Amino acid sequence: MKFIDEATIKLFAGDGGNGVATFRREKYEPMGGPNGGDGGHGGSVYFEADRNINTLVDYRYTRSFRAQRGENGRGSDCYGAGGDDMVLRVPVGTVISDKASGQTLIDLAEHGQRAMLAKGGKGGLGNIHFKSSLNRSPRQCTKGEPGEEIELYLELKVLADVGLLGMPNAGKSTFIRSVSAAKPKVADYPFTTLHPNLGVVRVDTNRSFVIADIPGLIEGAAEGAGLGHQFLRHLARTRLLLHIVDLAPYDEAVDPVAEARAIVEELRKYDEELYNKPRWLVLNKVDMLENSAEKVAEFVKAYGWKGRTFATSAISGIGCKELVYAIMDHVEEVSAKAREEEDAEQAKLAAEKLARKEAAALKRAESAE
Structure with a gap:
């Protein structure tokens, strides 16, 4: 369909x-x-x-x-x-x-x-x-x-807990295939993904979250380059964004740091609220690097990233398990906080309703006197 x-x-x-x-x-x-x-x-x-x-x-x-x-x-x-x-x-x-x-x-x-x-x-x-x-x-x-x-x-706007963000061929579809039962198309050319894919990641019997894979962005998407911004709406409801970066691009002339900055800039142009969502950095394809730890450290320093960073290989599974458990903990923490805020709001409304009833009863008693 x-x-x-x-x-x-x-x-x-x-x-x-x-x-x-x-x-x-x-x-x-x-x-x-x-x-x-x-x-x-x-x-x-x-x-x-x-x-x-x-x-x-x-x-x-x-x-x-x-x-x-x-x-x-x-x-x-x-x-x-x-x-x-x-x-x-x-x-x-x-x-x-x-x-x-x-x-x-x-x-x-x-x-x-x-x-x-x-x-x-x-x-x-x-x-x-x-x-x-x-x-x-x-x-x-x-x-x-x-x-x-x-x-x-x-x-x-699809309902997902986690959204994948990155350049074409960064390994987003491979990652969602690796951690869930979703089977998006995977190939060695850009723009393999043409529409959003959803996958359910099951960590335990009663612990799971939904992850969304959207077509890759490229620099100039705000002006309509590539597939443009038309699928970014599907990240609006997510609680966490995973910025997946290809650390081992086929073309040696490609600078992963410049590409990462371009993606974030396109996100900012599209929606400031989406830009301010919690975002983790996932450095993918580390299995293709000889000194992966050094390359990861060099990238983080050059990019100036202060948030959480994960080094993974979606195709071999390196680092995926740790990332999935960290995501699950984050989703549960955000859900618990949202429930607490909702309970507090309900308690506030109940208190206001009780105060109004008491004020009305006091007014009726004064009128009867």
Whole structure:
């Protein structure tokens, strides 16, 4: 299946059915009262996150979605049937924005999360609503309201704990094959990876994390060179970035330090928040170097790197186990901190709610006195 991570679509909610003006005409009651029913409500359009879908390909070629219209009312007090709602299923991690304004409407980050993006029109009123003691034969009725129309931009941001960043052929795909069950394409030419790949790294029975491999960046990506920045959005939700650098490039004229700096600069141009995410340096292909420890030390000094550094060989597995365990510890630490912050926020809200209740009770007691 082709991987599609963005799409533009237009939604048309169903129009409401029209109300009618009819009268009873039965034997012995030729001048019966009004009995025109209301029109049915139009169907609304909902989006629902589904973990069984991993691409927006269904919305790349079908651009318009229209919910069912409500039926018109009928005589004999019969109301029109409401139009069926339309539910559009999208991958978990889909961000939906208004195409015209660019405003984010909903971020479907959890399986089963649902949101209504286009509301169906209300049905019109039949003449039974207009009868009164002064108007016994009303001929008024109203038309149904039109359903909402909106053009949306869908953007998929994959849910991963760790993201891989680096030049083409740095060994990102080989690394994800080495530590997980994912099998991305690997070859000895650049831009082998053309779309993001996800892999689950299982450290223990109940300890695992998700890693994302995106196509490599090159210098000038901000101006559209290579595959540009179009896949960097998939790193937005990650908790850690692994900057993988090829220490043994095929071309001896290539400077790994200059390439590493170019990648980080492209990251900064794309998104300052992404640039400021926790980032570790992974120096890959050390098995191809004679004095790997010296080369690693030289690179770190020339690059001026102060953060965590790992020397690995994705193809032979050197250093991968230590790196995986370090990542797992980091992910668990970040998750625990996030849970503590969430619990603190919930406790704060509960305390504020209790204070409001106590203040209201005190006010009622003062009023009773």
